[in-house]
Amino acid sequence: MILNVPGSDPSTPVSPVCSAKGCRADAVWVLAWNNPKLHTPERRKTWLACEEHRDHLSKFLGVRGFLKDVVLLTEWESSKTPDSAEPSDSPESPGPSDSAGSPERPPAP
Numbered sequence: 450m451i452l453n454v455p456g457s458d459p460s461t462p463v464s465p466v467c468s469a470k471g472c473r474a475d476a477v478w479v480l481a482w483n484n485p486k487l488h489t490p491e492r493r494k495t496w497l498a499c500e501e502h503r504d505h506l507s508k509f510l511g512v513r514g515f516l517k518d519v520v521l522l523t524e525w526e527s528s529k530t531p532d533s534a535e536p537s538d539s540p541e542s543p544g545p546s547d548s549a550g551s552p553e554r555p556p557a558p
């Protein structure tokens with residue numbers, strides 16, 4: 450009997466997943482971005498991306514001039530300081546809870 454088929458488990462509460470629409474792959478990259486019309490220069494919003502969608506999502510932000518940085522999730526987690534964390538910045542769902550500060554979600558390729 451198969452105990453755990455990858456992708457078949459509906460509850461994956463711990464590992465962060467890709468922010469691309471419809472994608473449920475584990476996030477590997479953090480895309481840090483800033484909308485200068487809405488945010489102070491120091492402010493960083495983040496999207497998560499899997500290996501496959503890193504390019505897609507970074508281009509989406511890049512063409513709008515929002516993209517600031519692309520770093521590995523492991524590096525991001527180890528470098529960020531708890532002091533700078535904002536409650537409104539949910540790493541799990543960029544956009545819906547703060548629609549004014551987020552560009553539209555890119556369509557799935």
Ligand SMILES: [Zn+2]
Binds near residue numbers: 467468469499500502
């Ligand atoms: Zn993805």
